[in-house]
Amino acid sequence: GQNIDQPTEMTATEGAIVQINCTYQTSGFNGLFWYQQHAGEAPTFLSYNVLDGLEEKGRFSSFLSRSKGYSYLLLKELQMKDSASYLCAVLDNYGQNFVFGPGTRLSVLP
Amino acid sequence: GAVVSQHPSRVICKSGTSVKIECRSLDFQATTMFWYRQFPKQSLMLMATSNEGSKATYEQGVEKDKFLINHASLTLSTLTVTSAHPEDSSFYICSARGSRDRGNSPLHFGNGTRLTVT
Numbered sequence: 001g002q003n004i005d006q007p008t009e010m011t012a013t014e015g016a017i018v019q020i021n022c023t024y025q026t027s028g029f030n031g032l033f034w035y036q037q038h039a040g041e042a043p044t045f046l047s048y049n050v051l052d053g054l055e056e057k058g059r060f061s062s063f064l065s066r067s068k069g070y071s072y073l074l075l076k077e078l079q080m081k082d083s084a085s086y087l088c089a090v091l092d093n094y095g096q097n098f099v100f101g102p103g104t105r106l107s108v109l110p
Numbered sequence: 111g112a113v114v115s116q117h118p119s120r121v122i123c124k125s126g127t128s129v130k131i132e133c134r135s136l137d138f139q140a141t142t143m144f145w146y147r148q149f150p151k152q153s154l155m156l157m158a159t160s161n162e163g164s165k166a167t168y169e170q171g172v173e174k175d176k177f178l179i180n181h182a183s184l185t186l187s188t189l190t191v192t193s194a195h196p197e198d199s200s201f202y203i204c205s206a207r208g209s210r211d212r213g214n215s216p217l218h219f220g221n222g223t224r225l226t227v228t
Contacts, residue, residue, distance in 0.1 A: 031214060033216055033217075035216075040201070040222070040224065041221065041222065042116075042203055042219035042220060042221050042222050043154070043203075043217075043219055044219075045216035045217075048214050048216065050214060087153060087154070096142065096159070096207075097156070097159065098144070098156075098217060099156075100146075100153045100154045100155075100156075101153060102152070102153045103152070103153040105151070
């Protein structure tokens with residue numbers, strides 16, 4: 001079966017650092033993606049991991065441990081505009097289907 | 111590049127009527143289209159996957175006769191919600207992958223359609 005877990009909601013303060021976790025159990029794995037989605041809008045791509053380790057892109061970093069079925073998205077120097085839902089998605093064995101996690105709603109407070 | 115245009119962005123229809131949502135790839139050939147539905151404060155739920163020129167593959171629990179998907183060309187896929195009911199009110203999002211996309215290529219999303227059935 002396919003199962004992806006994320007915390008439902010998180011709150012952090014402007015300027016701080018926040019880590020959003022994602023654990024997955026899927027029938028196959030061809031990479032893990034993180035997306036940001038503002039309410040009423042389409043998701044936008046943030047990062048991709050297929051090998052273990054940390055990928056850094058500006059204020060955003062993403063980590064993957066395939067043996068643990070675990071990933072996290074790290075957001076630094078939080079800004080108010082970072083308030084959004086963050087979705088992790090696993091690409092399955094066939095490289096065709098994306099399985100999305102439930103999403104984490106992040107609220108950044110002043 | 112890799113722009114997906116989805117239309118309409120919002121639609122309100124009466125119960126019992128049908129609504130068509132279009133999804134176009136503007137600058138690439140979309141060999142595979144994915145249709146998602148998203149209820150408030152929930153994640154994306156895959157409804158169906160369609161490959162150009164073949165019948166769509168529906169996820170378990172999605173009625174294929176109610177949600178008609180056509181992917182007749184490499185640049186256009188449509189989702190028709192037939193005999194819409196208030197419980198079909200949701201945010202529908204299409205996404206696409208092209209022939210040049212590889213494993214590390216993200217999905218290209220349309221901007222979504224907010225459907226409200228009264």
